[in-house]
Amino acid sequence: MDDHHVQLLKGLFHKKIILSNDLLHCLKRERESLINIDLDSLWSISKEKEDICLKIESIREEIVSALNPGIDQRFLTSHQILELLPEEHKATFRKLFQTLVKLKGEIEVIRKENMIFIDDSLQFLDEMISILTGKTTSKMVYNDRCHWRRSGANVLLSREA
Numbered sequence: 001m002d003d004h005h006v007q008l009l010k011g012l013f014h015k016k017i018i019l020s021n022d023l024l025h026c027l028k029r030e031r032e033s034l035i036n037i038d039l040d041s042l043w044s045i046s047k048e049k050e051d052i053c054l055k056i057e058s059i060r061e062e063i064v065s066a067l068n069p070g071i072d073q074r075f076l077t078s079h080q081i082l083e084l085l086p087e088e089h090k091a092t093f094r095k096l097f098q099t100l101v102k103l104k105g106e107i108e109v110i111r112k113e114n115m116i117f118i119d120d121s122l123q124f125l126d127e128m129i130s131i132l133t134g135k136t137t138s139k140m141v142y143n144d145r146c147h148w149r150r151s152g153a154n155v156l157l158s159r160e161a
Contacts, residue, residue, distance in 0.1 A: 006089055008066060009085075013100070019055050019056045020104065023052045029045055035117075060081075062090065078100065082094075105150070
């Protein structure tokens, strides 16, 4: 692999790191918007996240194509991509790769927390609607883990998958 090719791959890895960092900030802004119930902001953040994810996927495809154009990119893990690098250049990319892994971990944690927040909010609203419509009697109490225990109300609201 020549120096030009190595520099191209480094640039692609740097772009992916920057986009991953942008996605992380979007998820943090999403959390704030969820807390503040700012629906207009949530719609714009959703569009922004979608655009960033498409760009990240595009860069991932460029990286794999630059390393080995004949490989089916859909089934490659990040570790397999690192293994495709020539041995003499792996050390150069290891730090970039570790930065990406760290960012992906942070993104996943915040993404899961946001999903839990949405699910808990919908469960709470569902319980309130059930009480107001008389569909159930409320037995909402905190359990030993300080979480709401459901009263068995019908699920009226749910998040999109």
